[in-house]
Each structure stands twice: as C-alpha cells, then as structure tokens.
Amino acid sequence: SLETFRPLLDGTTNWPALLEELEKINYRGFLTFEYFHPYPHYPEALVWQTSDSLDRILGRKR
Incomplete structure (x- = not known):
C-alpha cells in the first residue's frame, strides 16, 4: 500500500551491503x-x- 512507504533511512534496507553489491x-x-x-x-x-539520506548512504556526509 502507498501509505507504508518510509523515508530512506527509516526502513530495514542494509544500505552498506547493497552498495557493496553494486x-x-x-x-x-x-x-x-x-x-x-x-x-x-x-x-x-x-x-x-x-x-x-542519499548523501549519507553514498558516504558523502556523516
């Protein structure tokens, strides 16, 4: 459902692992x-x- 979308860093996605795979x-x-x-x-x-959030995911900001 569209009401369940969450901000990027609010979910359970393992961003470091995803970027490693990319x-x-x-x-x-x-x-x-x-x-x-x-x-x-x-x-x-x-x-x-x-x-x-994208800056943080991509390591451009801490």
Missing part, C-alpha cells in the same frame, strides 16, 4: 527514489530529507 558488478548508473505519500505541507522538505 560495486561488485561495477554499477555506475543512477540511484533514484520515489515517494507517493509526500508531506501534506511543505513537500519540498521531503526532497531535502531524501537528498540528505
């Missing part, structure tokens, strides 16, 4: 996200939160 196959493509249940007010906050 590295093993020499993946150099895009990483994208989709959300179907944005915040009802200030939806741009979701963009900033997701951007920050």
Whole structure:
C-alpha cells in the first residue's frame, strides 16, 4: 500500500551491503527514489530529507 512507504533511512534496507553489491558488478548508473505519500505541507522538505539520506548512504556526509 502507498501509505507504508518510509523515508530512506527509516526502513530495514542494509544500505552498506547493497552498495557493496553494486560495486561488485561495477554499477555506475543512477540511484533514484520515489515517494507517493509526500508531506501534506511543505513537500519540498521531503526532497531535502531524501537528498540528505542519499548523501549519507553514498558516504558523502556523516
């Protein structure tokens, strides 16, 4: 259901393991996200939160 989508770092995905597997196959493509249940007010906050999460996942920010 669309109501069960969670912010990137709020789920159970093992991001370090996933990135390790992408590295093993020499993946150099895009990483994208989709959300179907944005915040009802200030939806741009979701963009900033997701951007920050991707930076952390990719090791660009700690």
